[in-house]
Amino acid sequence: xxxxxxxxxxxxxxxxxxxxxxxxxxxxxxxxxxxxxxxxxxxxxxxxxxxxxxxxxxxxxxxxxxxxxxxxxxxxxxxxxxxxxxxxxxxxxxxxxxxxxxxxxxxxxxxxxxxxxxxxxxxxxxxxxxxxxxxxxxxxxxxxxxxxxxxxxxxxxxxxxxxxxxxxxxxxxxxxxxxxxxxxxxxxxxxxxxxxxxxxxx
Numbered sequence: 001x002x003x004x005x006x007x008x009x010x011x012x013x014x015x016x017x018x019x020x021x022x023x024x025x026x027x028x029x030x031x032x033x034x035x036x037x038x039x040x041x042x043x044x045x046x047x048x049x050x051x052x053x054x055x056x057x058x059x060x061x062x063x064x065x066x067x068x069x070x071x072x073x074x075x076x077x078x079x080x081x082x083x084x085x086x087x088x089x090x091x092x093x094x095x096x097x098x099x100x101x102x103x104x105x106x107x108x109x110x111x112x113x114x115x116x117x118x119x120x121x122x123x124x125x126x127x128x129x130x131x132x133x134x135x136x137x138x139x140x141x142x143x144x145x146x147x148x149x150x151x152x153x154x155x156x157x158x159x160x161x162x163x164x165x166x167x168x169x170x171x172x173x174x175x176x177x178x179x180x181x182x183x184x185x186x187x188x189x190x191x192x193x194x195x196x197x198x199x200x201x202x
Contacts, residue, residue, distance in 0.1 A: 002037055002054055004045035010178045012167040014046055014141035016154070019080045020178075024163045031073075036061040039072055039134075048137055049128045057129055068131050075103060075135055079142055083165055086151040100139055100146075107136035159183035 011017040021032040021042060033039050040054035040061070049057070061068055082096040109126030124140070126133040145154070145167065153168045157178040164178035177183040 002041040002044065002051065002058070004041045004051075007032055007042050007045050008164055008178065009045060010164060010166050012169050013145050013149075015079055015138050015145060016083065016165050016167060017046065018042070018138045019076055019083060020164045022076060022080070022163070024161065026161065029163075033069070033072060033076075036065045036068055039068065043128065043134055048134060053129070060129075061131065064131075071131065071135065075099070075138070079138075082142070083154055086146075086154050087156055087165070089151070092146075100142055103135050103139035104143060106132040107140065108133065157183050 007017070008020045008023060009017050011020055023030045023032055033042060037058050040049070040058055043049050044051050044054045078096050078099045082092060082100070085092055085096075107124075107126060109124055111122055112125050113120050113122055126137065128134055128137070149167055153173060155166055155168050155175065156162075157164045157166070158176045159178070162178055162183050166175065166178060168175040
C-alpha cells in the first residue's frame with residue numbers, strides 16, 4: 001500500500017523536497033525511498049501523478065525496480081551535492097550541472113493552458129508513467145531554483161540533528177527551521193528548559 005503521508009514537503013521547491021527524501025533520525029540517515037512504491041507515493045504527494053495511476057505503475061515499475069531506484073538515488077545525490085555547494089557558497093561543480101542538463105534533455109511533453117479559479121495558468125504536461133519524465137520534472141524544478149532564486153536562500157535546518165533543506169521564501173529571509181511544528185518547537189522547548197534550569201540554579 002502506497003504511503004504518501006510519510007514524506008517531508010517543507011522545501012518550497014520540488015527538487016528540494018526530493019532531496020529531503022533522505023532524512024535523518026537519532027540513529028542516522030533514513031532513506032524514505034526504499035522501493036518503487038515509495039518513489040510513486042512521493043510523486044503522488046508531489047502532485048505529479050494521482051493515486052490510482054501510481055498503484056497501476058507500481059506493478060510495472062517493479063520489473064525494473066533496481067535500475068529505477070539506482071537512478072533515483074544517484075540523481076538525488078547529485079542534487080544534494082549541488083545544493084550543498086550553493087548553501088556553502090562554493091562554486092557549482094560542472095559535472096553536477098551536466099547531470100542536471102542530461103536529465104532535462106529527457107523531458108518530453110506539451111504545454112497546456114488550464115483555468116485555475118478566476119485566472120489561467122500555463123503548465124507543462126508529460127507522461128509521468130515513464131520514470132524519465134518523473135525525474136525530468138524534478139530536474140525542471142531544480143533548473144528554476146538555480147535560475148530564478150538567490151543561492152543564499154537555499155538553507156539547511158538549523159537543528160544539528162536535521163538534514164532537511166529548504167528555499168527561504170519568507171519576507172525578511174529569516175527562516176531557520178525545516179518547520180516550526182518539528183525542529184522549531186523543539187528548539188524553543190530546549191531554550192525554555194535551559195532558561196528555567198539557569199534560573200533555578202541561581
